[in-house]
Amino acid sequence: MTPASIAIIGAGLAGLSCAQQLTGAGIKTCLFDKARGPGGRLSSRRRSELTFDLGAQYLTASSTAFEQQLLEWQQQGCILPWPVTSQQPAWVATPRMSALSRHLSQSLILHTQTRIQRLLAQPENLWVLVDEANNHWGPFTHLVIATPATQAKALVVDFPELTATLSDAEEEPKWVAYFALTEQLTPEHPVYQPHEGPLQRATLLNAKPGQATNLQRWVVEATPEWSQEQVNASPEGVAELLYKEWLKELNLKAPEKPLILEAHRWLYAQTQKPLEKDFLVADNQQVFVCGDYCRGQSLEAAWQSGTQLGKVLRKTIQ
Ligand SMILES: Cc1cc2nc3c(=O)[nH]c(=O)nc-3n(C[C@H](O)[C@H](O)[C@H](O)COP(=O)(O)OP(=O)(O)OC[C@H]3O[C@@H](n4cnc5c(N)ncnc54)[C@H](O)[C@@H]3O)c2cc1C
Structure with a gap:
């Protein structure tokens, strides 16, 4: 055999x-x-000296088995706790999710x-x-x-x-914009999840343990609905639109034009079923x-x- x-x-x-x-x-x-x-x-x-987590931002566990696994990875030195969600503990890989x-x-x-x-x-x-x-x-x-x-x-x-x-x-698409700023903005919370509009989540990467850099890096995810509507739009156009939405939502004193501003489309981002x-x-x-x-x-x-x-x-x- x-x-x-x-x-x-x-x-x-x-x-x-x-x-x-x-x-x-x-x-x-x-x-x-x-x-x-x-x-x-x-x-x-x-991008140049910077890295951006473009997919998952953090790990969370709802089962004991996965929590055990996370603690094991933590002991092996590849993930660290990031107390970012009030609902459940979260972990991030260092120095980046990959x-x-x-x-x-x-x-x-x-x-x-x-x-x-x-x-x-x-x-x-x-x-x-x-x-x-x-x-x-x-x-x-x-x-x-x-x-x-x-x-x-x-x-x-x-x-x-x-x-x-x-x-x-079958999965739905999701657009993600990522950008870097020279300003060190101080948002109320490093992870912002609006309840309506095109933005689903904005994450300040510098706030993750082991991810501090001189330039401030953000990743902004669009909702699946907005992403579907814009599925064939150009990455440049989507990046501009999501950056403008982020400026409006967070109401921070950010520049009109960031140093790096790009977008990535996940065509098969997440199933709804x-x-x-x-x-x-x-x-x-x-x-x-x-x-x-x-x-x-x-x-x-x-x-x-x-x-x-x-x-x-x-x-x-x-
Ligand atoms: C923007 C975004 C944000 C997210 N945020 C979070 C979060 O904060 N926390 C969380 O827990 N989850 C999050 N998720 C979900 C999480 O990332 C996924 O659930 C998980 O990574 C899926 O893993 P997987 O192995 O099932 O699939 P994938 O990670 O998609 O792996 C599939 C692999 O198959 C490869 N592949 C496909 N076709 C072929 C082929 N024909 N030949 C060879 N290779 C092929 C691809 O290149 C890919 O590497 C997020 C997802 C997205 C898109």
């Missing part, structure tokens, strides 16, 4: 958590990601800049992955798809039992799907989905 070898498409927190479970049990595991590094929506962008995905991917086999386009069935129940340059990877005994639901759906076209469910969880399952499995019991949308819209949901799938695969294979 061919020894188990698992390919994971997508190195966001779900894929990385799944890989951690599998490699921890000595199972051969290979990750593929289309981006330049791991992390997915847990990512940071560098430090957590770097930490988790350290001992894993990860092929970056590799966009997988097709899953090819082989004789003897094996699978090969085909990337956009037509390179063939494998063979593998099991495949895990850990991308957003919309992208997973495109990969599992031959599995109607999966596509039907994935359609329910989580599947209420840990993960999905194809009828052949060889192709699996995990991701935040299985359980929710957060890093905790991504971790939970990937970890649960990893644990189940471990048991099935060993």
Whole structure:
């Protein structure tokens, strides 16, 4: 019998958590990601000397299991508590959010800049992955798809039992503007969440532990509704609009023109309808799907989905 070898498409927190479970049990595991590094929506962008957390701003735990995991990551020195929300404790990765995905991917086999386009069935129940340059990877005994639901759906076209469910969880877009100021403004709170209008959240990155810089850095997220309306707008135009909204909402003495002002569009930002399952499995019991949308819209949901799938695969294979 061919020894188990698992390919994971997508190195966001779900894929990385799944890989951690599998490699921890000595199972051969290979990750593929289309981006330049791991992390997915847990990512940071560098501009000159500055970095901006463009996706998740902080981690929170609603389950004891994830709280335990956060305390473990804190002990390993890659996250720190950030007492920013009054409702529940929060943590941030230091010196930027992507430090957590770097930490988790350290001992894993990860092929970056590799966009997988097709899953090819082989004789003897094996699978090969085909990337956009037509390179063939494998063979593998099991495949895990850990991308957003919309992208997973495109990969599992031959599995109607999966596509039907994935359609329910397709994600909405979200625009994010990020900017740097020479002024050190002092807002009442480092995380501002208005109840109406185009802004969903404005975060002062300098207020995060380990993120102080001379220039003041902000990330402003638009609501999914506003982002959908502006989905095809230019990043420059969106950045200007969101900056103006931020000026209006926070009512701070900020300049008309910041030093850096850019915008990023997350096309598959967050599902509005989580599947209420840990993960999905194809009828052949060889192709699996995990991701935040299985359980929710957060890093905790991504971790939970990937970890649960990893644990189940471990048991099935060993
Ligand atoms: C703007 C924004 C703010 C957020 N804020 C928070 C927050 O403060 N706290 C919180 O808990 N959560 C937050 N979230 C949600 C959180 O970021 C996500 O729930 C979580 O990161 C999802 O992880 P994932 O592994 O499921 O998916 P992803 O992180 O999206 O990972 C999927 C990976 O698959 C890769 N991929 C896709 N298709 C292919 C392909 N064909 N071949 C190879 N690779 C592929 C992608 O490059 C990506 O790296 C936020 C999300 C956004 C967009």
